[in-house]
Amino acid sequence: MATLSTETNTFSPVPTGLRNYEDYFLRHGTATQDPPNLMTEALHVWRSRGAARDWTITESLSAIAEPAGRTTRAAYAALKEEILRDLRAACPVDIVLLQLHGAMAAEGCDDCEADVVAAVRAICPEAIIGVALDCHCHLTDALLSQADLVICFKEYPHDDASARAEELFDLALRAHDGEISPVMALFDCRMVSLFLTKQGAMLDFVAKMKATEMEPGILSVSLGHGFPWADLPDAGARMLVVADSDMALARGTAVRLGRAFFDLRHHLVPNYPDLQTGLDRARAALSGPVVLADMSDNPGGGAPGDAVHVLRELLAQGVTNVASGLYWDPMAVRQCENAGEGAEIQLRLGGKTEPASGQPLDISGRIMRIISGLGQHLGAGLEPLGTMVWLKMPGDIDLVINDLRTQVYHPEAFEQLGVRLAKKRLIVVKSLFHFYGPFSAIASEIIFCATPGRVNPNTGLIPFTRRDMNFWPRIGDPFAQAGKPAGAASVSKLNRLEDSR
Ligand SMILES: [Zn+2]
Structure with a gap:
């Protein structure tokens, strides 16, 4: 098990180097000897669950940096290699559990989570690989294709890291024992915003996700809120459903829940005063x-x-x-x-x-x-x-x-x-x-x-260059707009909005 976590604001010119991980939290296999923080809670849970079963546990890196610009090429290479080196030494392994952020980008790598998990998969092709993510993640097909299980925090503010770690442990164990065969499907909600889950429509939607997990064949439901300030093709909210061996059920449920979430959009985000x-x-x-x-x-x-x-x-x-x-x-x-x-x-x-x-x-x-x-x-x-x-x-x-x-x-x-x-x-x-x-x-x-600054919550104004601009709240109904090319008029309107900010 390991933790690698930062949330990369690709618009920030401030580099994230190894020193930034040292400043915030960097442990080489000893994170569970410290009190838990948000991103090491899972390791504490997994260690105690595994110890209760007399498993042999290898704890690798825990590296957490406060979000800023991309992690440097050298820092990312060193952090990734440490996890892989510890994994090679521990092989053969049955289960790999990772607490990652889900929105980490480095110099030369837009999707560090998929990159790390692909490297883990190459070392232990038969292992069950379970990944826990912050809900401010970019859920990508590349990640899902390499992992067996992906689960996100459901709550923002995040107060369910331990609960999600327990859930991931349970599912990984069942998958290892051959009780279940997890399959995962994504639905792109075409939304880029911030969703506080402690009130109103989001409170109800989290309850709806949990109720869906009780339906036959459904193993886990996550909403990847997305991290807005990342100029990446996969930035934005995506619905993730894990089902037991039934891909059609996973897909259908992801579409149903993702559309239900989209339909709530006007009730999810307030108008922030300047x-x-x-x-x-x-x-x-x-x-x-x-x-x-x-x-x-x-x-x-x-x-x-x-x-x-x-x-x-x-x-x-x-x-x-x-x-x-x-x-x-x-x-x-x-x-x-x-x-x-x-x-x-x-x-x-x-x-x-x-x-x-x-x-x-x-x-x-x-x-x-x-x-x-x-x-x-x-x-x-x-x-x-x-x-x-x-x-x-x-x-x-x-x-x-x-x-x-x-x-x-x-x-x-x-x-x-x-x-x-x-x-x-x-x-x-x-x-x-x-x-x-x-x-x-x-x-x-x-x-x-909505004060002046780098992460203004009016996400419709974010000047993406690599992400499809057909997203809410920039576009009222991006599904109706799908297939229509973004016109010059709408681009210049965005530029005007940027200028006036
Ligand atoms: Zn978060």
């Missing part, structure tokens, strides 16, 4: 704290995490009593460490990483706390935070600046430093949706805001 509208709404709230998601600078989607567009606007408008984070700025963290806790400091914050970072912001404040080595919870897993600085600016504006690129998952990212979020009027988090559960426990209102 920054001005979002701040107006926050100011109009009668009580606090209001949580505003700086969605477009979410490092979890490959954005830099050092944009200061929202902070600049807050200062310009004189908004007070705010908490905001996590600002990724290792240089600022170093300056704060040099100055020490209690010091007053001037910082040139953020705006350093790439064009989407915008310009830096000159600020001043008092360094309240500096802490290293803490984590924040994402579901059952504990994700690292690096070194964090709590900076208090005039107007009771509390910033958390850190040196490890990561999104806000949990109020712990602030409160472990001493920032008391319940007293705040406004909390601005760099995150898309993962913060939602833990913050809704303390928020009077949550505003998902």
